[in-house]
Amino acid sequence: MFNHKTKNNPVHMLIMEQINDVENCLIQFESFIRASSAQDVSFDSLNTLAKGIIEAEAVADVSLRKMIDSLSGSSFLTATRQDLISIATGCDAVANKCENYAKMSVVQNFVFPDEYNEDLLRIVSISRKQFDVLRKSISLLFSDFGGLLKDHSILDEIRKYETEIDKIEESLYERIFKMDISLPEKMQMSDFADKIADISDIIENLADKIQIMLVTRKA
Amino acid sequence: MIYLLLFAGLFMGWSLGTNDAANAFGTAVATNVVKYRTAVIIIALLVVAGAFIGGSNNIDKVAELSTSNEVIASESQVSEAIENNTVETLRLKTAIKAAIIFTCAGLTVFIMSYLKFPVSANQSITGAIIGWGLFYADYANPEILAINLPQIGKFASTWILNPLGAGLISYILVWIFHKFVEEKFSSLSHYDKIVKTGYLFAGAFASYSIGTNSSANVTALYYDAAFNKTGVAANLLTDARVAATIGGVAIALGVLTYSKRVMMTVGSSIADISQIDGFLVIIAMALTVVIMGKWMGIPVSTSQAVVGAVLGAGLTRGKENVHLGVFKNIAIAWVSSPTVAGLLAYIVALATQKYFA
Numbered sequence: 001m002f003n004h005k006t007k008n009n010p011v012h013m014l015i016m017e018q019i020n021d022v023e024n025c026l027i028q029f030e031s032f033i034r035a036s037s038a039q040d041v042s043f044d045s046l047n048t049l050a051k052g053i054i055e056a057e058a059v060a061d062v063s064l065r066k067m068i069d070s071l072s073g074s075s076f077l078t079a080t081r082q083d084l085i086s087i088a089t090g091c092d093a094v095a096n097k098c099e100n101y102a103k104m105s106v107v108q109n110f111v112f113p114d115e116y117n118e119d120l121l122r123i124v125s126i127s128r129k130q131f132d133v134l135r136k137s138i139s140l141l142f143s144d145f146g147g148l149l150k151d152h153s154i155l156d157e158i159r160k161y162e163t164e165i166d167k168i169e170e171s172l173y174e175r176i177f178k179m180d181i182s183l184p185e186k187m188q189m190s191d192f193a194d195k196i197a198d199i200s201d202i203i204e205n206l207a208d209k210i211q212i213m214l215v216t217r218k219a
Numbered sequence: 220m221i222y223l224l225l226f227a228g229l230f231m232g233w234s235l236g237t238n239d240a241a242n243a244f245g246t247a248v249a250t251n252v253v254k255y256r257t258a259v260i261i262i263a264l265l266v267v268a269g270a271f272i273g274g275s276n277n278i279d280k281v282a283e284l285s286t287s288n289e290v291i292a293s294e295s296q297v298s299e300a301i302e303n304n305t306v307e308t309l310r311l312k313t314a315i316k317a318a319i320i321f322t323c324a325g326l327t328v329f330i331m332s333y334l335k336f337p338v339s340a341n342q343s344i345t346g347a348i349i350g351w352g353l354f355y356a357d358y359a360n361p362e363i364l365a366i367n368l369p370q371i372g373k374f375a376s377t378w379i380l381n382p383l384g385a386g387l388i389s390y391i392l393v394w395i396f397h398k399f400v401e402e403k404f405s406s407l408s409h410y411d412k413i414v415k416t417g418y419l420f421a422g423a424f425a426s427y428s429i430g431t432n433s434s435a436n437v438t439a440l441y442y443d444a445a446f447n448k449t450g451v452a453a454n455l456l457t458d459a460r461v462a463a464t465i466g467g468v469a470i471a472l473g474v475l476t477y478s479k480r481v482m483m484t485v486g487s488s489i490a491d492i493s494q495i496d497g498f499l500v501i502i503a504m505a506l507t508v509v510i511m512g513k514w515m516g517i518p519v520s521t522s523q524a525v526v527g528a529v530l531g532a533g534l535t536r537g538k539e540n541v542h543l544g545v546f547k548n549i550a551i552a553w554v555s556s557p558t559v560a561g562l563l564a565y566i567v568a569l570a571t572q573k574y575f576a
Binding site: 012147216 | 252405
């Protein structure tokens with residue numbers, strides 16, 4: 001009864017494939033932020049990197065659709081299908097956020113002043129760690145669901161990362177609004193900071209969704 | 220023509236089917252775990268199977284209660300009718316009495332539902348039988364008293380024992396599942412398969428238990444328990460198994476034709492318990508109904524058992540998860556359904572005494 005085979009579950013494979021594609025987008029986004037923090041950055045090179053993110057996002061979109069299609073032929077219950085779609089679209093939102101930042105940054109010819117780069121890179125790096133924990137949690141849904149039902153403290157790690165990012169984000173805003181620049185410039189800068197920090201909020205929301213999924217399935 | 224009177228019972232069976240089906244598969248259908256069409260086919264088949272295999276025991280017991288309460292003719296009354304050559308009259312009067320009991324029970328269900336009070340059809344039928352007996356049965360006779368008092372006591376004790384038993388079984392099942400089974404789920408798809416299989420098994424078992432339990436309430440009043448001794452049919456049905464099966468078919472028809480609305484309503488209202496708890500509660504309900512049927516020998520309320528089982532499941536997470544306020548409404552149904560039906564039957568018995576006395 002309990003030696004149920006989980007390997008080769010097409011939905012599991014496709015959702016992990018989609019998560020890898022989103023992660024690839026996040027890796028390229030980190031490169032973009034790193035490049036834009038370089039002293040002598042050219043907008044041509046940023047444009048090339050932005051195109052890479054856009055392409056990675058398109059690949060993640062295709063994976064998302066494949067995963068959703070695979071659910072129709074699966075034995076998952078309706079409620080589980082809804083939950084899995086919600087998680088997959090949530091992951092896709094991470095890729096969308098990266099794409100949106102890159103596009104807007106190129107269109108507006110925007111780069112942060114040097115003094116912010118260290119914090120921005122820290123936010124992206126923590127977001128990547130956070131996404132990695134999310135990936136492990138999602139994988140556990142398919143490989144050790146009982147264990148995750150019993151102990152889902154792994155999701156708390158995601159929340160800790162988000163709190164860490166929140167602190168960095170707050171200090172960023174404070175510094176931005178203390179700068180001696182015009183209000184529209186401050187608004188533009190805080191909007192970009194917001195876009196980067198949003199990635200971590202999306203990942204935290206996904207952790208919440210997984211927890212709700214677990215709580216509603218616990219006997 | 221006399222067989223038209225059977226329709227009163229069959230109609231009661233049909234309405235039991237429209238309601239009781241919700242207890243077997245309501246949650247599963249409302250949460251899309253099992254398709255409505257699959258659910259009704261399983262219920263219909265298993266209710267008839269339950270009635271055919273295990274319904275006759277309850278038919279005998281309900282017939283016994285009805286005989287001592289002067290609804291069904293006793294062996295001595297049949298013998299007297301044979302001597303006086305009035306068996307056909309006795310048969311007609313008995314069938315009419317059965318129809319009256321069902322009308323009183325049906326009216327109770329209608330009035331209580333109209334007043335938006337919770338109601339139990341099973342309890343209304345037993346209440347009406349006892350109400351009729353309170354008018355006609357000679358309670359001054361120690362023999363009658365010796366038969367009826369324990370039966371009434373048994374009936375009232377099920378109000379407590381039925382939900383209590385279901386609560387206890389449900390508590391144990393949920394606790395075992397939580398403690399030993401839950402962490403062994405290998406994946407989400409494994410969990411889903413267990414839930415689906417669990418609901419199908421629980422629903423099928425519950426349907427079977429409804430068949431064994433409730434079929435007696437549909438046709439026992441038309442059953443001649445003395446036929447084997449007298450050899451003369453003093454009522455419409457003379458075979459307990461056939462009587463139970465006809466009852467089962469009537470319930471199955473209710474399930475097949477008009478159960479969707481109730482199933483969705485009941486299912487949605489209790490769907491806030493977890494999916495695992497959902498099918499364990501149904502298994503607990505079915506087990507209780509079968510055990511109570513065997514032990515007490517009278518049909519019990521499946522709704523009472525469900526309520527007890529839901530509370531039992533909630534208790535595994537602590538007292539704070541049990542909303543005792545729910546008991547208020549349920550208690551009203553448990554006491555008021557048989558009381559109102561009994562009162563109605565008593566009034567009809569009073570009004571028709573010239574014909575039946």
